[in-house]
Amino acid sequence: MADQLMTDDQDEQQNESAERVFRRGDDSAILRLAESEVEAYTPDDDRRMVINMGPQHPSTHGVLRLSLEMEGESVLRSKPIIGYLHTGMEKTGEQLSYLQGPTNVTRMDYSSPLFSELAFSLATETLLEIEIPERATWIRMLMCELNRISSHLLFQATNGMDMGAVGAMIYGWREREEVLRLFEIITGLRMNHNYIRPGGVAADLPHGWRDDVLKVIDKLPDRLDEFDTLLTGQPIWHERLQGVGVINTAECLALGITGPLLRSTGYAWDLRKDMPYLQYDQLEFDVLVGTYGDCFDRFAIRLNEIRESIRIVRQILEKMPQGDYKIQDKKVTPPPRARIDESMEALIHHFKIFTEGFKVPSGEVYASVESPRGELGCYIVSDGGPKPYRMHIRGPSFTNLQVLPHMLQNCLVADAVAVISTVDPIMGEVDR
Amino acid sequence: MLFALDPLFLGDAGTLEILLIVILKVVVAFGVLLVTVMLYIWWMRKFISDMQNRIGPSRAGPFGILQTLADGIKLFFKEDLIPNKSDKFVFKLAPFFSIVPALLVFTVVPVAGDFSSGGDGTVTWFGNKTFVQLADPHIGILFVLAMSSIAVYGIMLAGWSSGSKYPLLGSVRASAQMVSYEAALGLALVAVLMKTGTLSTHSIALNQSGGITDWGLVVTGFVPFFVFFIATTAELNTPPFDLVEAEQELVGGFHTEYSSIRFALFFMAEFMNVITMSGVMVTLFFGGPSGYYPPLGPAWFWGLLWFIGKVFIFASVFVWMRGTLPRPRYDQLMDFGWKMLIPLALGWVMLLATLDVFKDRGYDSGLSQLLILIISVVTLTFFAGLLMKSIAIGKHKREIEGEEVFG
Numbered sequence: 058m059a060d061q062l063m064t065d066d067q068d069e070q071q072n073e074s075a076e077r078v079f080r081r082g083d084d085s086a087i088l089r090l091a092e093s094e095v096e097a098y099t100p101d102d103d104r105r106m107v108i109n110m111g112p113q114h115p116s117t118h119g120v121l122r123l124s125l126e127m128e129g130e131s132v133l134r135s136k137p138i139i140g141y142l143h144t145g146m147e148k149t150g151e152q153l154s155y156l157q158g159p160t161n162v163t164r165m166d167y168s169s170p171l172f173s174e175l176a177f178s179l180a181t182e183t184l185l186e187i188e189i190p191e192r193a194t195w196i197r198m199l200m201c202e203l204n205r206i207s208s209h210l211l212f213q214a215t216n217g218m219d220m221g222a223v224g225a226m227i228y229g230w231r232e233r234e235e236v237l238r239l240f241e242i243i244t245g246l247r248m249n250h251n252y253i254r255p256g257g258v259a260a261d262l263p264h265g266w267r268d269d270v271l272k273v274i275d276k277l278p279d280r281l282d283e284f285d286t287l288l289t290g291q292p293i294w295h296e297r298l299q300g301v302g303v304i305n306t307a308e309c310l311a312l313g314i315t316g317p318l319l320r321s322t323g324y325a326w327d328l329r330k331d332m333p334y335l336q337y338d339q340l341e342f343d344v345l346v347g348t349y350g351d352c353f354d355r356f357a358i359r360l361n362e363i364r365e366s367i368r369i370v371r372q373i374l375e376k377m378p379q380g381d382y383k384i385q386d387k388k389v390t391p392p393p394r395a396r397i398d399e400s401m402e403a404l405i406h407h408f409k410i411f412t413e414g415f416k417v418p419s420g421e422v423y424a425s426v427e428s429p430r431g432e433l434g435c436y437i438v439s440d441g442g443p444k445p446y447r448m449h450i451r452g453p454s455f456t457n458l459q460v461l462p463h464m465l466q467n468c469l470v471a472d473a474v475a476v477i478s479t480v481d482p483i484m485g486e487v488d489r
Numbered sequence: 490m491l492f493a494l495d496p497l498f499l500g501d502a503g504t505l506e507i508l509l510i511v512i513l514k515v516v517v518a519f520g521v522l523l524v525t526v527m528l529y530i531w532w533m534r535k536f537i538s539d540m541q542n543r544i545g546p547s548r549a550g551p552f553g554i555l556q557t558l559a560d561g562i563k564l565f566f567k568e569d570l571i572p573n574k575s576d577k578f579v580f581k582l583a584p585f586f587s588i589v590p591a592l593l594v595f596t597v598v599p600v601a602g603d604f605s606s607g608g609d610g611t612v613t614w615f616g617n618k619t620f621v622q623l624a625d626p627h628i629g630i631l632f633v634l635a636m637s638s639i640a641v642y643g644i645m646l647a648g649w650s651s652g653s654k655y656p657l658l659g660s661v662r663a664s665a666q667m668v669s670y671e672a673a674l675g676l677a678l679v680a681v682l683m684k685t686g687t688l689s690t691h692s693i694a695l696n697q698s699g700g701i702t703d704w705g706l707v708v709t710g711f712v713p714f715f716v717f718f719i720a721t722t723a724e725l726n727t728p729p730f731d732l733v734e735a736e737q738e739l740v741g742g743f744h745t746e747y748s749s750i751r752f753a754l755f756f757m758a759e760f761m762n763v764i765t766m767s768g769v770m771v772t773l774f775f776g777g778p779s780g781y782y783p784p785l786g787p788a789w790f791w792g793l794l795w796f797i798g799k800v801f802i803f804a805s806v807f808v809w810m811r812g813t814l815p816r817p818r819y820d821q822l823m824d825f826g827w828k829m830l831i832p833l834a835l836g837w838v839m840l841l842a843t844l845d846v847f848k849d850r851g852y853d854s855g856l857s858q859l860l861i862l863i864i865s866v867v868t869l870t871f872f873a874g875l876l877m878k879s880i881a882i883g884k885h886k887r888e889i890e891g892e893e894v895f896g
Contacts, residue, residue: 106654108655108658109654114740115736115737115740116737116738129661130658130661130662130819217815218737219737220737220815221728221729221735221737221814221815221816222813222814222815222816223537223541223811223812224540224541224812224813225815227541227542227543228541228542231542287813288815291814291815293729293814293815293816293817294815296817296818296821297815297816297817297818297821469819469820470658470738471732471735471738471816471818471819472818473738474737474738
């Protein structure tokens with residue numbers, strides 16, 4: 058791992074700089090003012106002004122709002138303000154049964170919905186102490202990797218757009234569309250699939266799925282090369298992203314940053330490798346790390362993670378086992394439609410599962426997966442009833458958002474856009 | 490005498506006749522420019538949508554060709570909002586500072602005429618010889634520069650008078666960007682003016698009518714053209730140098746607070762400028778309406794065709810850049826202008842001047858010219874090296890200071 062390669066000197070340096078994260082007062086990167094105070098605040102120095110960026114700003118990825126204290130074009134202090142998309146999903150989760158849970162969590166990170174479903178299902182299954190069939194596990198992995206591809210493609214699109222390369226936006230969406238079409242074939246929906254459920258997945262892979270998947274992943278590498286041509290090799294692109302929004306490993310660890318942001322600093326932390334879930338330990342793939350921890354590294358990591366995911370999907374296609382797609386435990390899985398006509402017990406089970414829901418033994422559990430944005434965790438406390446007593450999602454977007462003030466300090470407005478874009482927050486997951 | 494060089498005024502045409510012809514020219518120039526802008530916007534949208542796998546405008550008229558007209562009508566009928574905090578008089582005035590110069594620049598561009606080899610670039614209408622351009626003042630090309638400088642005021646005042654922060658940032662960017670790129674633009678022009686020895690646009694175009702080897706592009710040695718082209722892009726605020734608007738950073742830049750037809754005027758001015766500056770570029774570097782004239786039909790018609798073709802290519806290149814390139818950062822843009830384009834243009838002007846001076850002194854044999862060229866290039870390279878070194882040191886110093894700030 059990268060941190061072992063680091064010399065003590067570097068370690069010390071990094072720890073020192075990590076202190077800027079904890080700084081208070083005027084030299085802090087964070088504009089520590091309440092929203093109401095921000096409006097009334099006029100800096101002493103008349104070269105400075107406080108500018109409000111968002112929630113309707115074109116490049117704040119939905120409804121992120123930033124208060125920036127600026128001197129000319131450079132940002133001195135900033136404060137991310139969240140909550141404009143708050144819908145109380147975690148609280149709603151306490152009103153829904155475990156079977157309904159995925160419908161709820163899938164709406165959090167809407168660009169990678171399957172990961173939230175997966176985290177929720179893994180947590181529930183751990184509480185239930187059930188083993189899901191092997192095929193269901195592999196289907197989950199297949200879907201998640203495809204979702205990682207579509208999510209990173211969305212990043213390529215929005216990142217290109219934020220840098221002013223409007224062409225990249227449309228290309229990113231074009232490729233993402235291919236993957237979404239695949240999702241529609243498999244799950245019936247383009248977003249918010251509710252496909253991964255406690256006990257397995259909602260449906261088996263449809264007829265001809267292998268060809269459909271192959272068609273998409275055969276097409277993708279060439280399209281990714283187009284991104285390299287249009288963006289990666291561009292001098293303007295280099296100028297805009299290299300050395301912008303730099304952060305190091307110690308700072309990331311201090312703030313709890315995960316995902317491509319952490320990996321861009323050279324720290325190879327990927328839950329798929331370090332704390333394998335599903336069957337990821339049977340797959341061969343590389344964890345991509347950056348060197349400088351700047352925007353360009355984050356861009357490059359995401360672009361190449363698409364290639365890694367394609368590699369994983371190919372392996373999954375080879376290894377996909379036969380068998381059930383959901384667990385044959387009558388307490389958890391609703392019986393098939395045909396059985397209801399024949400069997401009284403089946404009818405009762407069906408009725409109970411869909412009205413009351415299945416009961417989950419009391420206890421608490423935390424299950425985490427590596428979402429395209431970092432560690433996505435689901436914490437569930439059960440009191441033995443059919444609904445969670447408490448359901449909490451550790452959204453990587455939310456945690457990663459903390460890094461914004463530190464990255465934004467002393468950079469220009471244009472850099473601010475680049476930084477927000479490469480942090481890649483999904484506001485649905487931030488506000489929950 | 491603004492119209493002085495036009496043979497229309499030298500001949501024996503009556504005052505009424507002259508008046509009618511000039512009025513006709515004004516009306517036609519105005520109308521043609523507006524229609525061209527309309528078509529250009531349509532073409533831009535179609536071209537970009539084709540590059541991006543989209544269909545683009547397709548509803549209004551055949552192939553959506555009337556889309557711009559529909560947009561214009563819509564904007565006319567929208568509510569005209571004037572922000573409370575704005576300086577209302579300047580706020581209303583600013584769009585006109587943008588649109589009027591854009592219209593005026595077109596008047597000095599030679600659009601057609603007999604620019605075949607040996608032609609005099611005129612056309613005979615109603616028995617009177619005249620130029621197919623509204624005016625041909627002695628200061629022609631300076632007029633273009635002057636007008637584009639005034640256009641800066643439009644954008645600057647718009648941003649400043651809006652009484653809002655994003656437009657203010659936009660107007661600060663505008664004034665810095667446009668003023669500094671004007672310097673590069675002017676220096677690139679000097680090369681052409683030195684070679685042609687005249688400021689009149691008509692004479693500049695006429696000087697190049699001998700064929701491709703006479704074109705300003707070749708005569709001045711390519712470099713001034715590239716400098717001029719890049720500087721024009723920055724001057725016009727077209728992508729990738731649209732930092733003044735920079736939707737992703739400044740929301741809309743200087744026109745954030747504008748709505749209705751005032752907003753439309755800014756955009757009309759922007760696209761009009763793209764066309765007229767393409768025309769100016771064609772005039773300066775690509776021989777204007779000159780080209781191959783088949784012995785068929787009137788010569789001015791072939792001139793017109795050549796001119797339209799060349800302008801079309803340039804206007805399309807602007808669209809191409811709009812669809813492809815990411816936007817550089819503000820400080821990078823300024824660095825590029827001051828540290829690359831201006832020294833390059835300046836050095837090139839000095840090189841051309843040196844060669845010319847020595848030619849005048851009689852050192853015009855191939856060998857002595859080559860020797861002078863080599864010496865000049867070595868000298869210039871030396872100074873370029875010094876410049877690069879100083880830039881590198883400056884950068885290094887800034888980095889050190891930056892470290893101190895960060896601790």
